[in-house]
Structure formats: structure tokens, C-alpha cells
Amino acid sequence: MKMRFLGKSGLQVSALCLGTANFGARGIYEKTGYISQKEADNIVSMCLETGLNFFNTAEIYSDGVSEEFLGKAIGSKRQKAIIITKKNPGPTGGGLSRKGIIEGCNASLKRLGTDYIDLYQLHMFDDCTPLEATLHALDDLVRQGKVRHIGCSNFTGWQVMKALAISDHHGWERFVTHEVMYSLLSRWLEYEVIPVGLDQNVATLAFSPWIDNKLSFSYP
DSSP, X not given: OOEEEOTTSOOEEESSEEEOTTBSOOGGGGGGOOBOHHHHHHHHHHHHHTTOOEXXXXXXXXXGHHHHHHHHHHGGGGGGOEXXXXXXXXXXXXXXXXXXXXXXXXXXXXXXXXXXXXXXXXSSOOTTSOHHHHHHXXXXXXXXXXXXXXXXXXXXXXXXXXXXXXXXXXXXXXXXXXEEEOBTTBOGGGTTHHHHHHHHXXXXXXXXXXXXXXXXXXXX
């Protein structure tokens, strides 16, 4: 398995990352195909045996069941795994407010059955919360040891740059990753997002080689 450095974190991860939205497959994720706990255990075990150490989940995936399944599947092999989970900006759970970030992280830690999250990402931009409040809360989580690194997902180029500028101004933890849809059919991020990542040493994590109108952006 090829390994790559994750932005400026110094962390080495496998070039491939296992997405776990189909672990548990509840609610809107039923259509992704149901993976039981037993099947998740086997999948994660095979990944670790072949050198894949990178696993991606989110609090919104199957209402948290994905995190539970992944945590149990990794179990005693926690030190061999790099875990991503994401905080949703939706109206429930406090969004990306300080309350939402802190309580969301604690809930994810409990579901994952771990003391720390390797990479905690903002699932989408939150128009209702000042970035300063969100980033300050994330910085506190890193200082407390609950989170090792932070990142974002589905941001535009200017949103990433604004967040980095705020973090630099205050001396807070910076984003090391940006997870975004990227494929031959969805290449909008080549205009601004990837150039920002290259300039600021923010790693791009590509997901889902398909088009979803809710997540697609158009540029002239």
C-alpha cells in the first residue's frame, strides 16, 4: 500500500481511505447498502492486514451507527488506524457552534470507543456560525488531546482561505485537510480549491466519483 503525508501534519496515511457510510446504513444511508457489524469487522481487518490504515466516518452516517460499527471493528487495533470523523452543521446538535463542536466531539468519541480522533473535520460550511467560534472550539479540542488534527469538507476556496487566515491570526490549529467531491465528471475544485490546497499545504481528500446536485458547484 502506498503511503502519503497528510498535509503538514507529518502523519502518514494509506493512499486509499475506507469510507464507512454504509456501515449500519440507516435513514438516508439505507440506499448505500447495509453492512452489518460482522461484515464491518471483516472489512476493517482485511484493510489493516493489507496496509490500509485510513478510515472515514461521520456523526451523520446512519445517525452515528457508522461510528459505532467502525469503533468496534477497529477495537484493540486502534494504534494501527487513522480515523476521520466529521461534525455536521445541521440545525440539530448545535451546528458548528462552540456547543455543537464540543458536544459533537464528545459524542463521537463515545460512539467510536476511543480517547482521541486523529482527524476531526467540519462536514460543511455553517453560514449561521462565525468561523472564529468554530475554529476556537476546534483548537481547544486539539489542546485537550481529544483531537489530533482538524480539517474541513465541502468548502469553497474562499471559505478554506478565510478559515486558515483566522487560525493564523490567532495562532490556532490550522486545517490540514479538505475533503471534497472530485472525479472526471466533477472537476469544479480545480479552479480554486486545489490551488489553495497546494499553496497552503492543505491535503485534498477526494470522495464519491458521482454527481450529486446538492453538493455540486458551478463555475463559469
